[in-house]
Amino acid sequence: MSTSSSTAAERNFKKDFLKIVFVVLGVLLICFSIFFINHNENNEYIIETIGHNGSAEEGNALFKINCVGCHGITARGLVGPDLHSITQRLNDKEIIKQVTGGLTPPMPSFEIDPVNMSNLLKYLHTLE
Numbered sequence: 001m002s003t004s005s006s007t008a009a010e011r012n013f014k015k016d017f018l019k020i021v022f023v024v025l026g027v028l029l030i031c032f033s034i035f036f037i038n039h040n041e042n043n044e045y046i047i048e049t050i051g052h053n054g055s056a057e058e059g060n061a062l063f064k065i066n067c068v069g070c071h072g073i074t075a076r077g078l079v080g081p082d083l084h085s086i087t088q089r090l091n092d093k094e095i096i097k098q099v100t101g102g103l104t105p106p107m108p109s110f111e112i113d114p115v116n117m118s119n120l121l122k123y124l125h126t127l128e
């Protein structure tokens with residue numbers, strides 16, 4: 001009697017254990033897919049941005065609207081750092097991530113389409 005009830009408990013435990021393993025695997029799979037999809041979208045965004053030949057003039061206008069509050073009207077730095085020769089320190093991909101990523105508060109993440117991002121990049125390239 002006691003042995004049969006303990007094996008039943010054991011079987012239940014195994015079932016529960018399997019359930020937990022499946023749930024954990026499921027959650028991991030979902031997390032991984034989300035990460036993969038995000039990563040892929042980022043890459044597509046970067047490839048598209050770099051594919052455009054931006055306009056420094058348009059980029060300058062965008063900079064005046066969105067960035068001068070922190071980086072200064074001549075991009076010499078205010079709350080945020082001086083952005084002159086930034087393109088020698090960071091590559092285009094890194095700059096795109098900096099602008100769209102929101103990874104370094106207080107700098108916000110900007111939702112900017114690839115054409116405008118490419119304009120902004122072109123402008124930053126003019127800051128020697």
Ligand code: HEC
Pocket residue numbers: 063066067068069070071079080081083086090095098099104105106107108110120
């Ligand atoms: C709310 C203030 C704020 C705004 C608005 C802002 N930035 Fe920034 N930015 C910062 C700060 C602060 C840093 C430094 C972050 C750090 O490295 O910790 C920074 C860093 C950067 C860097 C990297 C500099 C380096 O030396 O690594 C780039 C490039 C940059 N910003 C570009 C821009 C552009 C382009 C815009 C406009 C689209 C913009 N920022 C708008 C505050 C701001």
